[in-house]
Amino acid sequence: MRIVVAGGDGFCGWPTALYLSKQGHEVSILDNLVRRKIDEELHSNSVTPIATLEERVTKWQELTGNEIKIFVGDLNHYDFLTQVFKQTNPDAFVHFGEQRSAPYSMIDREHAIYTQTNNVMGNLNVLYAIKELAPDCHLIKLGTMGEYGTPNIDIEEGYLEVEHNGRKDTVPFPKQPGSFYHLSKVHDSHNIMFACKAWGIRATDLNQGVVYGLHTDETGLDPILNNRLDYDGVYGTALNRFLIQAVTGHDLTVYGTGAQTRAFLNIKDTIRCVEIAVNNPADNGEFRVFNQFTEYFTVQELAEKVKRVANQLNLKTHIAHIENPRVETEEHYYHAVNTKLKSLGLEPNLLTDHVLTEILEKVVEHKDRVIKENVLPTIYWK
Secondary structure: OEEEEEOOOOOOHHHHHHHHHHOOOEEEEEEOOHHHHHHHHHOOOOOOOOOOHHHHHHHHHHHHOOOOEEEEOOOOOHHHHHHHHHHHOOOEEEEOOOOOOHHHHOOOHHHHHHHHHHHHHHHHHHHHHHHHHOOOOEEEEEEEHHHOOOOOOOEOOOEEEEEEOOEEEEEEOOOOOOOHHHHHHHHHHHHHHHHHHHHOOEEEEEEEOEEEOOOOOOHHHOHHHOOOOOOOOOOOOHHHHHHHHHHHOOOEEEEOOOOOEEEEEEHHHHHHHHHHHHHOOOOOOOEEEEEEOOEEEEHHHHHHHHHHHHHHOOOOOOEEEEOOOOOOOOOOOOOEOOOHHHHOOOOOOOOOHHHHHHHHHHHHHOHHHOOHHHOOOOOOOO
């Protein structure tokens, strides 16, 4: 198929583009490279050295013979986006091209407005481009499990059957997002659902959990193909923070009680889930929702896993609890359904000691790149 991967220079988009290219698809990357500029803004970096996008795709073609086309530009510039559609005529549009950090969206008013404008308006442009230029194109959109929040009922896959005053209906699952970033994803979902209904667009919303891991088979072929490993208090996940702290001799800093529960999946499962969606497209007019995760853990459980593996590598570390910078429920029920992707063939890669050891060893290799003052949180929701 002809596939555009928006945000194809990023942590999820880059390995996805390589994997789809390896499967024989005609892949194009669309990216405005803003994530690299945000590193400069935050005076931060990836633990792993990252080559330029041009160097990456050149190396990929040298190693595999597969060409990946590059379009550098912004989804919010509709004239640019229409040119991409005219030149690629995509069968599928994989949309990773959004500002993905909750803390970044909570820095101040400007960052909240940037996040929602970039994400919501860019996604709306994609919907119009599909409508006007590629009506059969399947939109595969990265959502987030964070759209749901932490309700005191089971989280279904996108929809909920309700009974009210003696009548039944199936409605979108209630959303309780926890940041302006997560709110942008909710707005995206509503816009996509309406576009499917009004224009007959086909779309799959992948409500993804927190992604961990580093290399895929493809990114591991050469250092030039390295994937990102973010660790700072803005873009780094709790798991990545713990891994970096274990290597640098810092206590593992758990926010609040550590009882917050979240859904997780391996980066290798991210790319496989996208492939499953590509190979099993939604019907015309269908807005389909998959909960894209394989396991869930509390933050405390993650810290204990990292501590155990670190100790096995003679990295002595301890767990410390610090003030939670976020406004979130710390003791809560959490149970989510994730049957649809498994029914289509997903075989999960789980968070094992071996996976954690691989990442720890890579951090040890590049620990001189860690900017220690960036690890702890500096952004507070209140």
